[in-house]
Amino acid sequence: MLDGFPILGPRFADGRPVTNADLDACHGRMGDVRLNGAATRMYRYRFTREFPYTLGCFRGAVDPALLRR
Secondary structure, eight states: OTTSOOEEOSBOTTSOBOOGGGSOTTSEEEEEEEETTEEEEEEEEEOOSSTTSSOSSOSSOOOHHHHTO
């Protein structure tokens, strides 16, 4: 997204579906993400099968340069 946080799929690593109840108002949460082969603990958004499906808001700061493209 425009704030740099990754968006992950609609299932947790154990196969359980992600629901809105698992996420905050921006539709994400802190957790481990594998980036460039290394496990990193960071905020990430999740897809779900419930509205709003992807993002409810931006958690981080949007890079203004990205908005001018």
